[in-house]
Amino acid sequence: MDNVSASITELPPAAPHQHAAPDSFIRNYVFSLDHKVIGKQYLGLGLLAVCTGMFLSWIMRYHLAFPDKPVPLIGLIAPTFAAGGVITPEFYLQLMTMHGTIMVFFVLTTAPFAGFGNFVLPLQVGAEDMAFPRFNMMSFWVTFVAFAVLVAAFFVPDGPPLSGWTAYAPLSAVGKSSGPGEGLGQSLWVVSIAIFCIGQLLGSLNFIATTLDLRAKGMTLARMPYSTWAWFITSIIGLIAFSVLLPACVLLLLDRVAGTSFFIPAGLVVSDALQPHSGGSALLWQHLFWFFGHPEVYIAIVPGFGIISTILPAVCRKPHLGPRVLIACQLAIAGLSYMVWGHHMFLSGMSPMSATLFSVPTLIITIPAAIITLLWLGTIYGSKLRVNTAALFCLGFVSVFVTGGLSGFFLSQPSIDTYLHGTYFVVGHFHFVMGVAAMFGIFAGTYFWFPKMFGRMMNETLGKWHFALTFLGVYATFMPMHWLGLEGNVRRYSSFPSDYMHGSLALHRFITAAALFLGAAQLIFLVNLLWSRLRGPAAPDNPWDATSLEWSTTSPPPFDNFAGVHPVISHGPNEYGVASARGDYIMQTDPPSAAASSAVA
């Protein structure tokens, strides 16, 4: 024991880089151990996934607006499932299931957390890499395999599953007799999500170990940038959430292939056949799924909190208001996120007493969320805003987060949920607060860190057009969904033969037009990404006059991040509005005496 202690204390202050510099194409670009490459790989996967998911949504939206007309070109792309471009009810549900699964798991989890977190977190804490580079590489490739397995469901005879991204049992458990896609397609879905969980668990462990163990000298927890705090908190949420979803998927798979009955009760008659199962609980799947599912909302959005809170002070040129309160509120949200899962199940048949118990923490969680929003507003107040594209997406994030968060008040009350549950009100709510807000965080992060990632600046004119059209597009697309919900328009319908819903077709057509407009606006982003990557002007090391460590190294950073220099931290990340030799900010690596005077009391 003494020998171990001695060997630890005798380590040099900064250990040498944990793996050798890449010496082959494969090690450099494919099976890379470098967190920066892995971060870009995650972002690339997220980009591929978001394009796929959005394409699926266009088909769905076109069909909802014109249910009797074939969708152009789809007959050529998917002749098996949509012969002549005709979208059958089952194919609609299959598209919807894949859209939700791809977006939630492979975009909203992958990009803001694993993508940006991998690239930026080690740089921000002053580490040369992640704590476990091989685990890091594994986590990406495991996630990639999960995506490939999921997409493979498009190529099996019955196609992808149709049970939604929530895969409620027993529809998802009893096998192909419950509907098209519920055979091999559903099994692929379950396997894919289980594999995905493994990747996320590896990633979460890595983030936590890196944050706790590899911080540079002087980088106390209080001096960690807010984005690193957010990824750290998200890792803790993810570690617990995916630890529950993984065994849940294994149990579901066993029900499907091994004849077990974890989620299937006795006496079910599906397609005229009495099912050979007994003793299971359909509610158990809902509990396990939503124990993961609600924290998943915060896995998607908390990294956005961190990204916004990192960028806002840099573009406002003043310190973030109440940084300790900000962190405390995120920790409170993380803790509360495990006490609220039952609000997805108010009408599920669980004890009605539980509804009240789940409703109260759901409402209480709005308090830290409201405080964070007010802190952002207080930071913007009295600032000298540099209106670049990253700043605009931060401002847009605040706007859509407010909108989506407030509609949650309705759904967190069981007696109102009795009316709105299962309607488009829910679709509008979660697209604003989880989908659009997280995407705005991704866009803000992309415009902000692209120069550091690729050493080139993005085009600001294209960026501002992208923001303007996207901002208008999301409100035009998702706000009317609340109105549909108030009318009782039901979600997950491929068309609306019901009398009272048929009247909402005009509003659906408007939403479809807006969604296609919104999708077209993203082409500007893709063009900008490609053009800037190839032809963008060279980026300086610190184009935004920002304080955190990643801006103290070159753009892009060298293999070992800081070219053999071991950063020593003397300041927090919030030193804006402070007169110094640099102008109005102090970098975290500046010497302790860097401040000339404070412009902000």
Add this chain to the structure above:
Amino acid sequence: MGKLFAAAVTVIALVSAGIFLSRVWWLPPDFTTLGKDIDGQLVETMIFTGVLFVAAQLALATFVWQSTSRTAAIRVFPGGPMPLVATASVIVGLEILSLVFVGTKVWSKIFLAPAEANALHIDVQAGQFAFYFRYPGPDGKFGVPHPDKIDEGNSNFFGLDPQNDTAARDDIVSASLVVPVDQPVLLTMHSKDVGHSLYIPQLRLQQDFVPGLVIPVHFTATGVTKTEIVCTQLCGLGHYNMKAYLEVLSRQDYDKWLAAQAGQ
């Protein structure tokens, strides 16, 4: 661009709030004793969130407008973060208390209070992709369902065994939910295959069918009407078309309907 953003946020906030206020798209008229309570709570929530929505968006727009003007200067937020923390905690906290207090009472009336003793008991079964409603018949007793005897081809939707179960012989099965006006109704809901949900917007009523569970829910319809019942729990390819009708009849019309059904 900052000022354009501020203007856009202002317009979006005001137009959105205006559309909500104008009730162009709104809930259908209610025909239930609980409608007033549920709608009242929804309106209270709408007012609270509406005020916060407009206030927050306008504050964002105002701060961005000011921060992008030529005379913008760095200023700290008056009082620092703690007044904001206190404001958010108090305003949101009080509203939460109010909503929980009111909401719990409404929720209790729907799901915690038992059905009235004279409630008309109707057994409801959901299956891919239809609802069936079973009335106990003149003997006032339901026959025992047997899943292994379900035979939809012979209209034995509930798996009844009338040869051996006398209570099952007079059970009335209907594809529509027919009830008398102002009569408390108790539904016992169960599914024969996968998850479903029963949604009747005009009754402000929605409840899942969960395989393996029998779930009670009760209501009293207050007006003669005919409206749709739809499924809101994804149940398979025909989910979008799984519907039935609720017919609320006068007592005389209901008695006639029941007699006609019993005679078939």
